[in-house]
Amino acid sequence: MRGADLINPALPDELLDDVIRRVGAGPGGGKRDLDACALVCRRWRRLERASRRSARLAASGERADEVLRLVAERFPALADVSVDERLTAAGVVGAVPRSRRPRQARPVHRTSPFRRRRRLPVASSAVHIAPFPLDQPAIDDGSERSCLTDVGLAHLARGCRGLEKLSLIWCSAISSTGLVRIAENCKNLTSLELQACYIGDPGLIAIGEGCKLLKNLNMRFVEGTTDEGLIGLVKSCGQSLVSLSVATCVWLTDASLSAVGSHCPNLEILSVESDRIRDDGVISIAKGCRQLKKLKLQCIGAGDEALDAIGLFCSLLESLSLNNFERFTDRSLSSIAKGCKNLTDLVLNDCQLLTDSSLEFVARNCKKLAQLKINGCQNMETAALEHIGRWCPGLLELSLIFCPRIQDSAFLEIGRGCSLLRTxxxxxxxRISDGALCHIAQGCKNLTELSIRRGYEIGDKALISVAENCKSLRELTLQFCERVSDAGLFAIAENCSLHKLNLCGCTLITDSGLTAIARGCPDLVFLDISVLRVVGDIALAEIGEGCPKLKEIALSHCPEVTDVGLGHLVRGCLQVESCQMVYCRQITSAGVATIISGCSRLKKLLVEEWKVSERTRRRAGPVLSFLCTGL
Structure with a gap:
C-alpha cells in the first residue's frame, strides 16, 4: 500500500542500528548510503547519529568551539576525530568559501525546526563539518577569524568519551589545558596526532598518565614543550606504545630517545627527524626497542656507531629509511645488512659517503629486499645495481633519483635477476638510455608502473620494447623525455591498456599520438599533456570520445588548445574531477564556463583569475584555484 511503513514496525532499534553500522562499513565508508539512511525518517536519523564513528572538522571560523560542542552532543559515538585549522569552508563538502559568500544572506525560516536541523551535514561515516553556526548562514562581515580553543576540545572530551583516535592539525590555540581534558575523559585513546600545535609539557604528561592504551603518537612541528614532556609521557604509557613519530621538533634531544629506549620495549615503528640527535640517542633506541620493524631516521649528527647498534640489536627490522646522513659510511650499512636479514624496504636519501660496497653487502645478506630507493647518493655507480640484480630476485620496486653515475649495463643484471619487478x-x-629500458622490458614482463622524468636519452626504441613485452603496464610517466614521439605512443596504445599517462614536456607528441592513446586506452583516468606545443583540439575531441572514465586532466602550456576542444572534451568525459589549464593562450572565459557547466563532478579547476567571469565565479567559486602571477 502506498505510504505504508513496512520496515519500522518490524525492526527493533538494535537490529536497525546493526544494519546502519554495516552500511557504514562499506567501500569508502558507505557515505552516500548513510546519507540516504539518515533522510528516511527521524528515527533512522537518530540511530545513524548514535552510530557514527568518524568526523573531520574544520577548526577555523567563528564559533568553532560551539560547533565542536554541538558535534559532540549529536554524535556521542565518535571514535575517530580529525580537527584541521587549515580547512576552511571551501575545503568542506557542501560549503561555500567565506570570501565568496554574498553579503546579504537569505533569512532562515524559524517556522520549521526540521529545516534548522538540516543545516548540519548528516549521514556520513566520515563527516565533514564547516565551523559556522548551525542555525544561521555565515556572513562575511570582515570580522577577525577565530579558531578552535581548549574550550572546544573540552566539549569534545566530555561528549565523546569513547574517543580512540584524535588528530589536531595546525590548531594554534590549543594548549596543554585541552589535552588535559582529553586525558581525563578519553581513557580509550589509542592514537594521537599533534601537528603544528603549541602544546606544553603538562599536556603530554597528562596524556601519558590518563591514556594507558595509547599505541600511536605522532608529533610534528610541536612547540612549547621540551624533553620533559615526552619523557613524562613514555614513563607512564611507554609499555603500550607501538608507533612513535617525532619530526622537526627543535626541542628533541638524546634525552628523549634514551627515555623511549628505556620505557618502550614494544615499539615497532619509529620515525625521528632532528638535527640535535647524536649517536647516544640512536644507540639507546637500538638497545631498548628490539621489536622495531620500521625505522626512519634523519639525524645529521649521528654516524657509524649509531647504525652499527641498529644492525647489532634490531634483527627484526623490515623497513629502513636513512635520510641526509653526512657521517655514516659503508661500514655501518654493512653492519645493518649483516644483522637485519629480514629487511624488505630500504631508502637511502642524500647519503653522500656510501659507495657500491654498501649495496653489495645489502644484496648478499638481505635477499628478501622488495623495495629499494636511492636518492642523491652520487658515489654509487653501476656495480651497486648489478649486485642487487644478482642477489635480490624478489625486488618489486626500484627508484633511482639523481644517480648520475649509473649506466645502462646495470639494468642488464636487473632484467636478468629481478623478473618480479613491477615499479x-x-x-x-x-646516463640511462634506451638500452637500459630494453633490458628491463625483456626481463621484467610484470612491470605495471614506469616513471621516467628528464630522461633526455630515452626515446621510442625503449617505449616500443616496453609495449611489446610489458602487457600489464597500467601507469606510464614520461616527463620531459624529449626524444619520445608518436611512434612510441602507437606501440603503447596497441599493447597496453593504460590507466594513467603523463606526457608533460614530450614536445614531439602530436594529435596523432594522443588519438592512438584515446582509441587504445579507454580506461584512462589520469592524463597530463602539459607543455605539448603542437597538440590541439583534435586530440581533445578524440580523448572526449574515447576516454569516458577520465577524472583528472592537465593541459597547461598548450598554445593550440581552444574553447572548441574543451567543448568536445566535456561532452564525453563526464567524470572529470580535476582540470589544470593555465597559460593556454587561446582558452577564454567561455572555455572556463564550458568546463564548469559540462563537468558536474568537478572539484578543482586551476586557471588564470582574469579568465573567470563573475557569473562563473558565483556559480563555482569553491572549485576554482588561481595561478599566482604576482610573484
Missing part, C-alpha cells in the same frame, strides 16, 4: 622510477639519471 620502476628513474629521475635525473643522465
Amino acid at each position: 620502476l622510477y628513474l629521475v635525473d639519471c643522465s
Whole structure:
C-alpha cells in the first residue's frame, strides 16, 4: 500500500542500528548510503547519529568551539576525530568559501525546526563539518577569524568519551589545558596526532598518565614543550606504545630517545627527524626497542656507531629509511645488512659517503629486499645495481633519483635477476638510455608502473620494447623525455591498456599520438599533456570520445588548445574531477564556463583569475584555484 511503513514496525532499534553500522562499513565508508539512511525518517536519523564513528572538522571560523560542542552532543559515538585549522569552508563538502559568500544572506525560516536541523551535514561515516553556526548562514562581515580553543576540545572530551583516535592539525590555540581534558575523559585513546600545535609539557604528561592504551603518537612541528614532556609521557604509557613519530621538533634531544629506549620495549615503528640527535640517542633506541620493524631516521649528527647498534640489536627490522646522513659510511650499512636479514624496504636519501660496497653487502645478506630507493647518493655507480640484480630476485620496486653515475649495463643484471619487478622510477639519471629500458622490458614482463622524468636519452626504441613485452603496464610517466614521439605512443596504445599517462614536456607528441592513446586506452583516468606545443583540439575531441572514465586532466602550456576542444572534451568525459589549464593562450572565459557547466563532478579547476567571469565565479567559486602571477 502506498505510504505504508513496512520496515519500522518490524525492526527493533538494535537490529536497525546493526544494519546502519554495516552500511557504514562499506567501500569508502558507505557515505552516500548513510546519507540516504539518515533522510528516511527521524528515527533512522537518530540511530545513524548514535552510530557514527568518524568526523573531520574544520577548526577555523567563528564559533568553532560551539560547533565542536554541538558535534559532540549529536554524535556521542565518535571514535575517530580529525580537527584541521587549515580547512576552511571551501575545503568542506557542501560549503561555500567565506570570501565568496554574498553579503546579504537569505533569512532562515524559524517556522520549521526540521529545516534548522538540516543545516548540519548528516549521514556520513566520515563527516565533514564547516565551523559556522548551525542555525544561521555565515556572513562575511570582515570580522577577525577565530579558531578552535581548549574550550572546544573540552566539549569534545566530555561528549565523546569513547574517543580512540584524535588528530589536531595546525590548531594554534590549543594548549596543554585541552589535552588535559582529553586525558581525563578519553581513557580509550589509542592514537594521537599533534601537528603544528603549541602544546606544553603538562599536556603530554597528562596524556601519558590518563591514556594507558595509547599505541600511536605522532608529533610534528610541536612547540612549547621540551624533553620533559615526552619523557613524562613514555614513563607512564611507554609499555603500550607501538608507533612513535617525532619530526622537526627543535626541542628533541638524546634525552628523549634514551627515555623511549628505556620505557618502550614494544615499539615497532619509529620515525625521528632532528638535527640535535647524536649517536647516544640512536644507540639507546637500538638497545631498548628490539621489536622495531620500521625505522626512519634523519639525524645529521649521528654516524657509524649509531647504525652499527641498529644492525647489532634490531634483527627484526623490515623497513629502513636513512635520510641526509653526512657521517655514516659503508661500514655501518654493512653492519645493518649483516644483522637485519629480514629487511624488505630500504631508502637511502642524500647519503653522500656510501659507495657500491654498501649495496653489495645489502644484496648478499638481505635477499628478501622488495623495495629499494636511492636518492642523491652520487658515489654509487653501476656495480651497486648489478649486485642487487644478482642477489635480490624478489625486488618489486626500484627508484633511482639523481644517480648520475649509473649506466645502462646495470639494468642488464636487473632484467636478468629481478623478473618480479613491477615499479620502476628513474629521475635525473643522465646516463640511462634506451638500452637500459630494453633490458628491463625483456626481463621484467610484470612491470605495471614506469616513471621516467628528464630522461633526455630515452626515446621510442625503449617505449616500443616496453609495449611489446610489458602487457600489464597500467601507469606510464614520461616527463620531459624529449626524444619520445608518436611512434612510441602507437606501440603503447596497441599493447597496453593504460590507466594513467603523463606526457608533460614530450614536445614531439602530436594529435596523432594522443588519438592512438584515446582509441587504445579507454580506461584512462589520469592524463597530463602539459607543455605539448603542437597538440590541439583534435586530440581533445578524440580523448572526449574515447576516454569516458577520465577524472583528472592537465593541459597547461598548450598554445593550440581552444574553447572548441574543451567543448568536445566535456561532452564525453563526464567524470572529470580535476582540470589544470593555465597559460593556454587561446582558452577564454567561455572555455572556463564550458568546463564548469559540462563537468558536474568537478572539484578543482586551476586557471588564470582574469579568465573567470563573475557569473562563473558565483556559480563555482569553491572549485576554482588561481595561478599566482604576482610573484
